[in-house]
Each structure stands twice: as C-alpha cells, then as structure tokens.
Amino acid sequence: MPIRSSEGKLVERVTTSEGGYIGVVFSDAEGESLDCDQMNDSQMEAWGKSLGSLHTCSQVYEPDKEIKRKDWRDGLDHIAVALERHSHEKEALMELDNLRIWLYSLKQTKHEYGLIHYDFQQDNIFWHASTSQFYVIDFDDAMYHWYAMNIVAALADVLDNKERDSSRQVECFLRGYTAICPLDKQMIEHFPKFLRFSKLYSFSRILTALEDSDLSNTPPWYAGLRLKLITVRDEMRLGFSNPW
Structure with a gap:
C-alpha cells in the first residue's frame, strides 16, 4: 500500500541541483524472495495460482477511463520509435x-x-510460508495484453534456459494457474511468439537506455552496468534471425 508523506501526499516532487526527482513510498511486502532454483513443486504451483488469481480479478476490473494503462500497441509503437533511431538493426525491424x-x-x-x-x-513476488501465498509488488509495467503474455513474461528466465530441462517447473506453474483460470491450448502454443515480443520489447528499452551512455566521471558501478546491458543487447540481437 502507498504511504503518504508528512505533507499528506502520495507522490512528492523534489528539485535538486542534479535535476528533478519523483518519490513514492510503499509499505513492506511480506515474505521472502525466491529464485526459480529455490522453488519446489508446490511453490511453483502457488506461483501459477497467484497469477491465475490476478487474471481472474483483471477480467472484472474496470479502471478509471482517464488513467487507463497502455496496451500492446503502445509497446509496438515504443519499439518502432526506438528502432527508428537505430535503423541499422535490420533483423529487429x-x-x-x-x-x-x-x-x-x-x-x-x-x-x-x-x-x-x-x-x-x-x-x-515474495513467498509467505505461513499462508503458502505470494505477495506481489511493482505494477509499473502493467499493460493491456493477452494473459498468455503475462505467463511467458513471468516464466521468461525458465523458458529461455537452454542449460537445463525446465519442463517440470513450467508444468507445475501451469497446473497451479489452470486450477484458478482456464488457459486455451492455442495460447500455450503461442508461448514462443509471446516470448519474442518480450525480448524485442526489452531490446528496444535497452537500446534506449544505452543512447548517449558513454559518459565520463561516472560512479564505479556504472561501467559494469553499461557492459552488462551491452552484452544482453548483443545476445538478444542474435535471436531475431530465427525463423518464425
């Protein structure tokens, strides 16, 4: 839940010599953070149930029309605008x-x-052992899309792991999800294409982040972060030539 400032505001704007900042504070999310490698079958299933419950709520949720979130078309537009500035990215186009x-x-x-x-x-997501549930934070990237996209985005690291067989983890996740929310078989067949959307969307955001990023007088961590983004960008680029 959001917490109000001493001035009674949910959002505070502060101007400093470095520029403007927008600040918000939220109450703690209960539970502990788990990596996929740490999750057992029941936790993977609970993870799927949690997402299925969220989609069930989404089916009846009606937001204020003035603050409606972006959708997948906006995502495609964002990608297109970024690639316009990088016209040499032929495979991405x-x-x-x-x-x-x-x-x-x-x-x-x-x-x-x-x-x-x-x-x-x-x-x-944060695992709460006493209730066997996950608490969820960070809805900043929320958008209107197919629910299958949400499943793929959640399992992206699992689905894209070429070093080990992740079929059991996916099976447990989907068993939990479908216990709460139905999932059409055709949508499951579309998982690889939704994963391609996720990768291209991330690729365009990394391209944008790296623009004018070759700076001087940066803190020690900056060079490592920039190199990491460059490495991820280059790895993603290789996948765009794969056949459809």
Whole structure:
C-alpha cells in the first residue's frame, strides 16, 4: 500500500541541483524472495495460482477511463520509435513487422485478454510460508495484453534456459494457474511468439537506455552496468534471425 508523506501526499516532487526527482513510498511486502532454483513443486504451483488469481480479478476490473494503462500497441509503437533511431538493426525491424502482423491477428476475449502485470517475476513476488501465498509488488509495467503474455513474461528466465530441462517447473506453474483460470491450448502454443515480443520489447528499452551512455566521471558501478546491458543487447540481437 502507498504511504503518504508528512505533507499528506502520495507522490512528492523534489528539485535538486542534479535535476528533478519523483518519490513514492510503499509499505513492506511480506515474505521472502525466491529464485526459480529455490522453488519446489508446490511453490511453483502457488506461483501459477497467484497469477491465475490476478487474471481472474483483471477480467472484472474496470479502471478509471482517464488513467487507463497502455496496451500492446503502445509497446509496438515504443519499439518502432526506438528502432527508428537505430535503423541499422535490420533483423529487429523484421522481427517487429512479424510481431505486428501476428498480434493483430489474435482475438481479444475477456477470458484471454486484459490488464496484465507484465513483470510477475521472482524479484517482484515474495513467498509467505505461513499462508503458502505470494505477495506481489511493482505494477509499473502493467499493460493491456493477452494473459498468455503475462505467463511467458513471468516464466521468461525458465523458458529461455537452454542449460537445463525446465519442463517440470513450467508444468507445475501451469497446473497451479489452470486450477484458478482456464488457459486455451492455442495460447500455450503461442508461448514462443509471446516470448519474442518480450525480448524485442526489452531490446528496444535497452537500446534506449544505452543512447548517449558513454559518459565520463561516472560512479564505479556504472561501467559494469553499461557492459552488462551491452552484452544482453548483443545476445538478444542474435535471436531475431530465427525463423518464425
């Protein structure tokens, strides 16, 4: 829950010599953070149930029309704008065209499409052992998309792990999810394409973050972070040439 400042505001804006800052504070999320490698079968299932419960709520949630969240079209537009500044990224541009055609071909029903968290990963969920439930934070990236996209985004690290067989983890997650919320078989078949959206969207955001990033007089951690983003960008780029 958001906590009000001493001035009674939920959001505080502060101007400093370094620029403007916007600050918010939230109450603690109970529980502990778990990596996938730490999760047993019942926790993976509970993770799936938690996301299924969120989608069940999303199906009936009606936000204020003036503050409606962005949707997947806005995501495609963000990618397009970023790639316009990097026109040499030919494979990424082709990937965008393929994704656009595919996404516009999908049907949108209340059982398959709605407001999703989009970042339902381990760093945003906290295991509460006494209730066998996860507490969720960080809805900053929420958007209107297919619920299958939320599943794929949550399991992205599991699905993309080439070094080990993650089928059991996915099976446990989906068993928990479908116990709460139905999932069409065709949507499961679309998981690889939703993963491609997630990667291209992340790629465009990394491109944007790296623009004008070759700075001097930076703190010690900056060079390591920049190198990490460059490495991830280059690895992602290799996947765009894979056939559809």
